[in-house]
Amino acid sequence: MISVTKLNGDEFIVNADMIEFIEETPDTVISLISGKKVVVKEKKGDIIRKVIEYKRKIMSS
Template structure:
């Protein structure tokens, strides 16, 4: 799970990183989920990718 903020709403929410299909910058960051739902977030594409990598690293460490 990663924490992101909706664009211009400043509402933070938790997103299941396993459901992310694509991330684009158009120039806003658009996250498309496996369900087809699209979310526009404040974070850059690089920031979202970094959060996903941190999340997955944390999972790996948990099961060692």
């Protein structure tokens, strides 16, 4: 799970395994495999970094 921020400043958690793709249009949009899309403040690279950190944590457990 990773923490991201909506444009209004609200922070929420996304299941990293449910992310289908991320695009910057110029806002960053996370598309989930459910079809839901979420616009967030973080840049694409920041989200990728968070996902990698999360995966490393669960793999080392």
